[in-house]
Amino acid sequence: MATINDNYLKLPGSYLFAEIARRVAAFKEAHPEADIIRLGIGDVTQPLPPACIEAMHKAVDELASADTFRGYGPEQGYSFLTDAIIEHNYKAxxxxxxSDEIFISDGSKSDCGNIQEIFGTDNKVAITDPVYPVYLDTNVMAGRTGTLQEDGHFAGVTYLPCDASNNFAPELPAERVDMIYLCCPNNPTGTTLSRAELKKWVDYARENQSVILFDAAYAAYITEEDVPRSIYEIEGAKDVAIEFRSFSKTAGFTGTRCGYTIIPKTVKGRAADGSLVEFNKLWNRRHTTKFNGTAYIVQRGATAIYTEEGQKQVKETIAYYMENARIIRDGLQAAGIEAYGGINAPYIWLKTPNNMPSWDFFDKLLTEVNIVGTPGAGFGPCGEGYFRLTAFGDRENTLRAVERIKNKLHI
Amino acid sequence: MATINDNYLKLPGSYLFAEIARRVAAFKEAHPEADIIRLGIGDVTQPLPPACIEAMHKAVDELASADTFRGYGPEQGYSFLTDAIIEHNYKAxxxxxxSDEIFISDGSKSDCGNIQEIFGTDNKVAITDPVYPVYLDTNVMAGRTGTLQEDGHFAGVTYLPCDASNNFAPELPAERVDMIYLCCPNNPTGTTLSRAELKKWVDYARENQSVILFDAAYAAYITEEDVPRSIYEIEGAKDVAIEFRSFSKTAGFTGTRCGYTIIPKTVKGRAADGSLVEFNKLWNRRHTTKFNGTAYIVQRGATAIYTEEGQKQVKETIAYYMENARIIRDGLQAAGIEAYGGINAPYIWLKTPNNMPSWDFFDKLLTEVNIVGTPGAGFGPCGEGYFRLTAFGDRENTLRAVERIKNKLHI
Structure with a gap:
């Protein structure tokens, strides 16, 4: 009989958001009059920039006529988009x-999930704890881990704890690791790594011939000067780092889908015969074999954010979300709740009052002030005792939520 | 040092279309005045149906306002699209x-390439020869094969030869196989399997507890009554078959990207502990972990083909291509060249005159009559001595190409 990939059975069900939905539904049924405000999910709410809308209408029209119709495009992306990205986000x-070191895709979730395929299954993986679950789950599926332990960790994975005690900056691991996932600005903690901290990781990777898988999906939210927008701002990173970027949070593309991956040709791994192989070549083979390019319309929309008006519009929306973040952060502090993040990222990571377990705080927030957030424990064992709020809501609801926390929550 | 996935090194470079491009470029440089007609690539040329254009404009406008904005959608696809597909292509x-047996994606290439991930690496794979290269390459990458042999076959793979001697209908394999890739209507041969032939495969899969991976990307081109549009028209197929479909050739979505996969919950595989596991559950876990849904705009466009005017428009374009196919087929026969396919598929698979090797015929066609096609040998060893022409060109070029073959090619 055909067999299954048994590694999938190591994964627990994806209970976090399902469990949130279940608890919210139960509360609503018991309290149909409750005015619930959702600050839980990491999805944007503001419309696409007008420049993107205009570019996409134009692209749709091109597909309506045989003279301007576009069929299969280059799997790696159209040069009008890759050139704009390189010019704006890197050369500048x-x-x-x-141009052959950038790969356009349907989003960073796909890229972060698929990248591990070009690595050997014998590599030792390091992830931060808490963490965006895709890095871990995809390595479990590929057989690069053991089973889930009672402490909530998978055997065979090196976890890098991040909490207030180390200012959410992971320490270098005691044992050698090969693949290091870093998310900066971080989801879920909303914190970042300074230039000096990131340099420590680049140096480690160079010394240990490891590869850093650097997820910079939230780079557009960085406001402080000392925080690198790209890992390649760190000397030597081009030899050891692969970088993921996304239009999802930068320009509201969560439902429009576009991202990209940078793989410098200098990033190499060892083959079984001892020879060195460029990961760029392997990724190109994967990308052209298992993917057929991002929709033309979407690539035109993404390109529009690099125009003068596109940049202005994108920055306005980000400023809107970041003002929400400031309101939440200040409100939490006024309420006597310790809060992190929210300065270079749209996430606020709060310490639950009196070390309350994350899920207890979830229930308290829902029942006392009708606000939905995300329990930190859902992102890993070190997220226990923390809680994530997002700045992606609209202004009015954000203000109302903060007023409720300040005035009605019993801490 | 980080290691690579060594299986990638088993793959030869993807030389087929690169080699075609090289030879065409060299010919053009030597003969800049040549009026080259391309009937090689499997890409559409006609514009999207007006119904799709209208729906996509409307969807773009929805993204321009916070009230109607759409962020993350369900990874499995919006129900407005899945309901329409189920109603139109299956229930009818x-x-x-x-509704939880269908998964919308960015296209069949991704789905056909990714599906093998949920299977164990110990499964024995069967593919037809010639074949769409994605099935084979993705299994090589996953380590389900040995190395490439001198005869052009990978060790450990069961090849099912398809040529004129068996009317391009593969024989059941002598040894047991677990995963069987069938493409019907077939790319590259343009031929199909009758109901009786397909039943033979479903029965085999049921007896051997194998899974059929059925690629029906060209189903919309079927004209003959006896050819099933879906493998689920065959009794018992829902226990053993996964079906892939696409909007690429159905509605001109090659550059717009949308496809879907059907996995009935009754299709199961064996886990290491002997228990049976639904492939549907495993695929759902993969799809929600490594993919974040198809663009909202694209899903709206795809849905529009199921309206009355959408259906009319899609059928007109397909009829246009199929008239090209008839012109090519008739023209080849008038020129004394044996030709297959082109009745239920947009591909014509011709036998090279005097058993000429595929690449020699490529050169002959290019130099004598300035027509570009695809050498059959590029799709597998059994494609040697065959050649693919496609019906996706425009009418005028198709007519001119056929005139040249009839009147100017020295056979």
Whole structure:
């Protein structure tokens, strides 16, 4: 009989958001009059920039006529988009990226999930705890881990704890690791790594011939000067780092789908015969074999954010969300709740009052002030005792939520 | 040092279309005045149906306002699209598919390539020869094969030869196989399997507890009554078959990207502990972990083909291509060249005159009559001595190409 990939059975069900939905539904049934405000999910709410809308209408029209119709495009993306990205996000910051070192995709979730395929299954994986679950789950599926232990950790994975005690900056691991996932600005903690902290990781990777898988999906939210927008701002990173970027949070593309991955040709791994192989070549083979390019319309929309008006519009929306973040952060502090993040990222990571377990705080927030957030424990054992609020709501609801926390929550 | 996935090194470079491009470029440089007609690539040329254009404009406008904005959608696809597909392509043909047995994606190439991930690496794979390269390459990458042999076959794979001697209908394999890739209507041969032939495969899969991976990307081109549009028209197929469909050739979505996969919950595989596991559950876990849904705009466009005017428009374009197919087929026969396919598929698979090797015929066609096609040998060893022409060109070029073959090619 055909057999299954048994590694999938190591994964627990994806209970976090299902469990949130279940508890919210039960509360609503018991209290149909409750005015619930959702600050839980990491999805944007503001419309696409007008420049994108205009570009996409134009692209749709092109597909309506045989003269301007576009069929299969290059799997790696159209040069009108890759050129704009390289110019704007890299060259403008002094980073040289060649046109065959960038791969357009349908989003960072796909890229972060698929990248591990080009690595050997014998590599040792390091992830932060708490963490965006895709890094871990995809390595479990590929057989790069053991089973789930009672402490909530998978055997064979190196976890890098991040909490208030280390200012959410992971320490270098005691044992050698090969693949290091770093998310900066971080989801869920909303914190970042400074240039000096990131350099420590690049140096580690160079010394240990490891590869850093750097998820910079929230780079557009960075406001402080000392926080690198790209890992390639760190000397030597082009030899050891793969970078993921996304239009999802940058320009509201969560439902429009576009992202990209940078793989410098200098990032190499060892083959069984001892030879060195460029990961860029392997990824190109994967990308052209298992993917057929991002929709033309979407690539045109993404390109529009690099126009003058596109940049202005994108920055306005980000400023809107970041003002929400400030309101939440200040409100929490006024309420006597310790809060992190929210300065270079749209996430606020709060310490639950009196070390209350994350899920207890979830229930308290829901029942006392009708606000939905995300329990930190859902992102890993080190998230226990923390809680995530997001700045992606609209202004009015954000203000109302903060008023409720300040005035009605019994801490 | 980080290691690579060594299986990738078993793959030869993807030389087929690169080699075609090289030879065409060299010929053009030597003969800049040549009026080259391309009937090689499997890409559409006609514009999207007006119904899709209208629906996509409307969807773009929805994204321009916070009230109607759409962020993350369900990874499995919006119900407005899945309901329309189930109703139109399955229920209307007497097939019951549940709403959680369908998964919308960015196209069949991704789905056909990714599906093998949920299977164990110990499964024995069977593919036809010639074949769409994605089935084979993705199994090589996953380590389900040995290395490439001198005869052009990978060790450990069961090849099912398809040529004129068996009317392009593969024989059941002598040894047991677990995963069987069938493409019907077939790319590259343009031929199909009758109901009786397909039943033979479903029965084999049921007896051997194998899974059929049925690629029906060209189903919309079927004209003959005896050819099933879906494998689920065959009794018992819902226990053993996964079906892939696409909007690429159905509605001109090659550059717009949308497809879907049907996995009935009755299709199961064996876990290491002997228990039976639904492939549907495993795929759902993969799809929600490594993919974040198809663009909202694209799903709205795809849905529009199921309206009355959408259906009319889609059928007109397909009829246009199929008239091209008839012109090519008739023209080849008038020129004394044996030709297959082109009746239920947009591909014509011709036998090269005097058993000429595929690449020699490529050169002959290019130099004598300035027509570009695809050498059959590029699709597998059994494609040697065959050649693919496609019906996706425009009418005028198709007519001119056929005139050249009839009147100017020296056979």
């Amino acid at each position: 910051r002094g980073i040289e990226i060649a | 043909r007497g097939i019951e598919i549940a």
